Structures are given as structure tokens and as C-alpha cells.
Amino acid sequence: MTLPPTPSQTVGPFYGYALPFTGGGDLAPAGHPDALTVHGRVYDGASAPVPDALVEIWQPAPDGSRRGAPGSLRRDPVTGRFAGRDATAFTGFARVPTDADGHWAVRTLPPGGVPYLAVAVFARGLLHHLYTRAYLTDAPGTADELLSALPPDRRATLIAAPEPNRTYRFDIRLQGEGETVFLDFG
Amino acid sequence: MTAQPPTQADIGAEMARARDAYAKAVADGAPVRHHPGRDYAPYRSSALRHPVRPLVAVADPGAAELSGPVFGVTDVTDLDHDLTRQHPGEPLGERITVTGRVLDRAGRPVRGQLVELWQANASGRYAHLRDRHPAPLDPNFTGVGRCLTDDRGAYTFTTVRPGAYPWRNHTNAWRPAHLHFSLFGNAFTQRLVTQMYFPGDPLFPHDPILQSVTDEAARQRLVAAYDHELSTPEWALGYRWDIVLDGPAATWAEEGRR
Ligand SMILES: [Fe+2]
Numbered sequence: 432m433t434l435p436p437t438p439s440q441t442v443g444p445f446y447g448y449a450l451p452f453t454g455g456g457d458l459a460p461a462g463h464p465d466a467l468t469v470h471g472r473v474y475d476g477a478s479a480p481v482p483d484a485l486v487e488i489w490q491p492a493p494d495g496s497r498r499g500a501p502g503s504l505r506r507d508p509v510t511g512r513f514a515g516r517d518a519t520a521f522t523g524f525a526r527v528p529t530d531a532d533g534h535w536a537v538r539t540l541p542p543g544g545v546p547y548l549a550v551a552v553f554a555r556g557l558l559h560h561l562y563t564r565a566y567l568t569d570a571p572g573t574a575d576e577l578l579s580a581l582p583p584d585r586r587a588t589l590i591a592a593p594e595p596n597r598t599y600r601f602d603i604r605l606q607g608e609g610e611t612v613f614l615d616f617g
Numbered sequence: 618m619t620a621q622p623p624t625q626a627d628i629g630a631e632m633a634r635a636r637d638a639y640a641k642a643v644a645d646g647a648p649v650r651h652h653p654g655r656d657y658a659p660y661r662s663s664a665l666r667h668p669v670r671p672l673v674a675v676a677d678p679g680a681a682e683l684s685g686p687v688f689g690v691t692d693v694t695d696l697d698h699d700l701t702r703q704h705p706g707e708p709l710g711e712r713i714t715v716t717g718r719v720l721d722r723a724g725r726p727v728r729g730q731l732v733e734l735w736q737a738n739a740s741g742r743y744a745h746l747r748d749r750h751p752a753p754l755d756p757n758f759t760g761v762g763r764c765l766t767d768d769r770g771a772y773t774f775t776t777v778r779p780g781a782y783p784w785r786n787h788t789n790a791w792r793p794a795h796l797h798f799s800l801f802g803n804a805f806t807q808r809l810v811t812q813m814y815f816p817g818d819p820l821f822p823h824d825p826i827l828q829s830v831t832d833e834a835a836r837q838r839l840v841a842a843y844d845h846e847l848s849t850p851e852w853a854l855g856y857r858w859d860i861v862l863d864g865p866a867a868t869w870a871e872e873g874r875r
Contacts, residue, residue: 439811577675606668617865
């Protein structure tokens with residue numbers, strides 16, 4: 432049996448009070464010695480920052496587990512508000528809206544078993560979200576099937592550039608010069 | 618000379634051309650297209666926000682995207698699925714319940730996963746500061762809900778029917794009433810953000826976001842069914858809307874991960 436899928440529709444301009452949650456980018460517990468920051472800007476086809484994009488990250492835990500854990504949207508039982516993650520379970524999931532400058536950032540732990548973070552991008556004007564990957568270049572195993580199949584200029588769009596203080600820069604260009612490689616999983 | 622904003626007739630003609638081109642392509646043997654093309658010009662905001670290079674296929678059975686995030690009882694509260702009980706008073710509008718099942722393409726229920734909903738109030742206004750539509754805000758309605766699917770993959774929300782609202786895609790552009798939905802499957806590849814519409818809305822043919830789905834049958838899958846059996850006497854009208862998530866998942870997910 433194969434059912435036809437429900438079509439995608441744009442996230443629109445008004446998800447900002449509904450989808451983001453407190454600590455959405457804080458995958459790593461506060462003060463964790465292995466924590467790293469991945470950040471960047473989302474740009475449109477005129478190289479203008481996209482201030483109303485939503486970036487989601489999924490990744491294996493440092494030990495390679497892909498089972499994730501509940502609690503990304505953990506709630507305060509008294510107020511019902513978002514309480515932030517519990518600082519013990521690694522949920523593997525982050526969600527951050529871009530700011531007025533098109534900038535986003537997550538603090539996470541190194542993914543186990545793969546050298547990349549899986550990235551999904553949603554935006555007003557984007558009728559169907561896009562997948563890409565942020566490869567952390569100093570992580571092990573960069574002899575990667577996807578990267579090695581791409582010409583150098585295209586491959587470069589998937590590499591998060593190392594910066595000081597365990598920080599990586601990963602810009603997402605939706606269109607045009609330096610357009611990010613977006614992925615199709617079939 | 619400043620370009621005039623397009624009229625509804627201009628946009629309507631563009632939408633008709635896109636529909637005709639799609640119908641001809643399918644008649645000539647092209648595959649049915651379930652999702653909107655990202656380069657759908659009648660939706661003007663898409664112009665600079667779609668990639669022009671083809672997507673790169675990933676057929677790696679070890680891809681991390683074949684697994685995905687999980688959620689649980691810490692992520693939702695009992696009140697989250699009832700958008701009419703989040704404030705001291707009752708919201709204005711027509712109370713409705715919306716229910717359905719979340720399935721993968723093999724028809725298997727997606728169990729214990731997060732469903733998120735957001736919407737305009739009965740007057741067509743979002744509780745979002747950047748929504749400048751001069752329709753009243755409702756102090757008793759925020760318009761945000763969440764729930765987890767049950768063992769059948771079923772979700773249920775109680776809310777009010779949202780109003781249509783204007784937007785600036787073209788002159789006299791109005792969105793048909795809709796609920797925004799966000800869904801997670803068993804894999805990150807199955808992620809879906811979409812919109813549910815109400816049956817018989819006269820704005821359907823005028824809306825480039827709905828019409829961006831150029832396949833008629835696919836478009837119909839975005840429209841809920843009014844179901845009288847789901848209506849609750851003296852309380853609420855019932856709508857049914859099943860959701861099928863696209864995309865592959867790791868085979869270990871089939872054995873149940875919860
Ligand atoms: Fe909307």
C-alpha cells in the first residue's frame with residue numbers, strides 16, 4: 432500500500448509566536464566542556480538576509496545514538512511555559528528562528544558517527560522546506576559519500592568553517608551565487 | 618515608472634498557466650507532483666527564496682536523516698490541544714474540533730509524535746505583533762496548540778474556525794481560512810509543515826499558496842472533511858483531516874521505537 436502524501440505548504444510569516452521555544456538552540460548543557468557553537472546567516476537570491484526563516488537541526492548524540500530523547504520543548508508544570516531542556520538528556524533536536532539580520536545559532540555537542548548536523552530550513556516564501564547538512568570539518572570521517580560526489584565549489588557550501596572558541600560558521604544561501612547544496616532523500 | 622502591483626486577474630492568469638503546464642506535462646508522461654514547486658511565481662515571496670540548482674539526491678542508508686527527533690509527555694501539557702481553554706474566558710467564533718490520523722506512506726500510524734498547530738482568530742488576525750490586519754485581537758485566543766499522536770496515530774484539537782485574512786501578494790489578495798500544521802514522523806526526512814483548509818471555501822481558486830499545489834487530487838488532500846458524526850451536540854462542529862507524511866525512514870523504526 433502506498434498512500435499519496437499530504438502536500439507541503441509554506442510556514443508563512445506568523446509562526447514566530449508558535450514554533451520557537453525557550454532554549455531552542457541550547458542542545459548542549461550549560462558549561463559542557465565539549466560544547467560547540469554552530470551559527471550563520473540565511474540569505475535570499477539577492478544576498479539579503481532572511482529575517483523570517485526557521486532553522487531546525489537533527490543529529491545523533493555524541494555516543495552515536497540516533498534515538499533522540501523527549502524534552503526539547505520541556506514545560507514548567509505550574510505555568511505551562513517552556514522550561515528549557517533538563518541538562519541531562521541529549522534530545523538531538525534544535526529549532527531557532529533567524530533574527531532581523533538573518534542570523535541563527537545553536538550550541539550543541541559533537542555528533543557521534545557522522546561528521547554533520549542535519550539541517551532543515553523553513554521560511555515565508557518557501558513552499559516546501561529544504562534539507563542540507565552542516566559538515567564540521569575537524570570532526571572525524573570527512574571522507575563522506577555526499578561530499579566526495581560534489582564538485583569543489585558545491586562541496587564548499589556544506590562545510591561549516593571553523594572559527595575560534597569551538598565555533599563553526601554555516602551560512603545558508605537559498606538561491607544564486609554560492610547557492611547551498613540542498614538534499615533530496617527520495 | 619513604478620510597477621503596479623499585480624491584480625487578482627493577473628495572478629489568476631499566471632495560476633491558470635501553471636495548472637495547464639502541469640496538466641500537459643502529466644499528459645505527456647511526467648510524474649504526478651504531490652508537493653508544490655518551490656519556484657511558483659504567482660506566490661511572489663517565492664521569487665528569491667527557492668534554489669535554482671537541482672536538489673542533490675542522497676541514497677545513503679546510513680544517513681542521520683533517516684532517524685529523527687522524539688517527543689513525550691514533558692513536551693506537551695493537558696491544555697495544549699484545546700485552544701479554547703488557554704485563557705480565563707471563551708474565545709469568540711465558531712467552536713470546532715479537528716481530528717485525524719498521521720500515517721506514513723505505507724499506511725502505518727505515526728505514534729507518539731508531536732503535532733503543532735497555529736492559526737488566526739475568528740476575525741482573521743494572528744496574535745503576532747507583525748500582523749497589522751485591522752481586525753480585532755481576541756484576548757481569549759492565542760491560536761497555538763500542540764499534542765502527541767496516540768497509538769493509532771490520531772491527533773485531536775479543539776479550537777475556533779479561523780477567519781480569512783488579507784495579505785499583500787497582489788491587490789485584494791485574501792487567504793482562505795486555514796490552520797497551520799507542523800508534523801514530525803519517524804525520520805527527519807518525513808518532516809512536514811503544511812496548512813489545512815475548510816471545505817467549500819470560495820477563496821480557493823484565488824489563493825496562490827493553495828494553488829501552488831498544481832495537482833488537483835493533491836490539493837484536495839489539504840482540505841478537511843466536515844464530519845457530522847464528529848460534531849458534538851450543543852458544543853462544536855467536527856472536521857476530519859488525515860495526514861500522510863512523505864519520505865523514507867530507517868527500517869529499524871518499523872519495529873517501534875517507543
Ligand atoms: Fe496563515
